[in-house]
Amino acid sequence: MAEFAWSFLQKRALSEVVRLGERPRRGSNAAREAMRPVRHHRTIFISDVHLGTRGCKAEALVDFLSRNQCQTLYLVGDIVDGWRLKYRWFWPEAHSRVVQEILRKIDSGTRVIYVPGNHDEIFRTYCGREVAGIEISREAVHETADGKQLLVIHGDHFDAVIAYAKWLAHLGDWAYTVALQLNEWCHFGRRILGLNYWSLSAYLKQKVKNALEYICRFEEAVANDVRARGFDGVVCGHIHHAAIKTLSGVIYHNDGDWVESCTALVEDARGHLEILRWADAGLRPLTIPAEHATDELPEAIPA
Numbered sequence: 297m298a299e300f301a302w303s304f305l306q307k308r309a310l311s312e313v314v315r316l317g318e319r320p321r322r323g324s325n326a327a328r329e330a331m332r333p334v335r336h337h338r339t340i341f342i343s344d345v346h347l348g349t350r351g352c353k354a355e356a357l358v359d360f361l362s363r364n365q366c367q368t369l370y371l372v373g374d375i376v377d378g379w380r381l382k383y384r385w386f387w388p389e390a391h392s393r394v395v396q397e398i399l400r401k402i403d404s405g406t407r408v409i410y411v412p413g414n415h416d417e418i419f420r421t422y423c424g425r426e427v428a429g430i431e432i433s434r435e436a437v438h439e440t441a442d443g444k445q446l447l448v449i450h451g452d453h454f455d456a457v458i459a460y461a462k463w464l465a466h467l468g469d470w471a472y473t474v475a476l477q478l479n480e481w482c483h484f485g486r487r488i489l490g491l492n493y494w495s496l497s498a499y500l501k502q503k504v505k506n507a508l509e510y511i512c513r514f515e516e517a518v519a520n521d522v523r524a525r526g527f528d529g530v531v532c533g534h535i536h537h538a539a540i541k542t543l544s545g546v547i548y549h550n551d552g553d554w555v556e557s558c559t560a561l562v563e564d565a566r567g568h569l570e571i572l573r574w575a576d577a578g579l580r581p582l583t584i585p586a587e588h589a590t591d592e593l594p595e596a597i598p599a
C-alpha cells in the first residue's frame with residue numbers, strides 16, 4: 297500500500313513537471329526534485345519544533361512535511377516557542393512556511409490534532425476548540441491500525457513528578473568535548489593561583505550522566521502513568537530524545553525534535569510505528585533503530 301502510494305505520487309510529481317512544459321534536463325535540479333519520492337503514512341507525529349527560535353530547523357521540517365503525507369498529523373507540543381517570542385520577536389520566512397505546509401495538509405484532507413506543550417502553553421486556553429482547521433486538545437487518544445490505544449501527550453507535567461533539576465539536562469556531549477579543552481586551561485589557571493586540582497570535565501561528565509538519568513526517569517514516569525490509566529502505549533515529546541521501547545508493559549514512543557535531531561514518528565497502514573530522521577538538510581529519510589536511539593548521549597534538552 298505504502299509502496300503503491302509512493303510510486304503513484306512519484307509519477308504524479310513527474311507529470312506535474314512535464315505539464316509545466318519545462319522538460320527537465322537530465323541531472324538538472326528540477327529533475328532531481330521531481331524524482332524525490334513522496335511517502336505516505338497513516339499517521340505522523342512531530343513535536344518540539346520551537347518555531348520562533350534560532351535553533352528551529354524549519355527548512356528541514358518544510359521539506360519533511362512536503363515529502364511525507366498522512367491521514368492524521370499530530371503536533372505533540374512545543375511547536376511554537378512562546379517563551380522565547382515573548383522576549384524577542386524572531387520569525388524568519390521559513391517559519392511561516394512550516395505553518396503553510398501544515399495548512400496545506402489540512403486543505404488536502406489531513407486531520408491535524410494539536411496537543412500544546414509547555415513552550416506553547418498559551419494554546420492550552422483553546423483546548424476543545426478548532427482553529428484554522430486544527431483541533432486543539434490537552435491530550436488525545438490515537439488508535440493504531442492494529443487497534444492499540446495510544447495516549448498522546450507532550451509530557452512536561454512529568455517534570456514535576458520526577459522532581460529533577462531541569463538545567464542539569466541542558467548539557468550535551470558537545471559540551472563535554474569543549475570541556476576537555478577548558479579543563480586544561482582551568483587546571484593551568486588553578487595551578488598558577490595555587491589551588492588544588494579540580495576537574496571540570498569530570499564535573500561535566502557527571503552532568504551528562506545526570507541528563508541520561510533524567511531521560512530514564514522521565515520515560516519510566518510516563519510509562520507507569522500510562523499503564524495505570526489502561527492504555528497500550530504513549531506518544532510524547534518534550535525531552536528531545538526520540539525512542540520506541542517497551543517499558544512497564546506499555547510501548548513508549550517519543551517523536552524527538554526539530555531543533556537537533558530532526559526526527560518524526562510515523563505509522564504505516566498496518567499500525568507499525570517507526571522513527572524517521574530527516575538527515576542532512578532533509579535530503580533523505582533514515583530509519584534509526586529505536587533500541588539504539590536511547591543509547592546516544594542526549595542533545596540539548598528543553599526546559
Ligand SMILES: [Mn+2]
Pocket residue numbers: 373374413414415450452533534535598599
Ligand atoms: Mn516541552
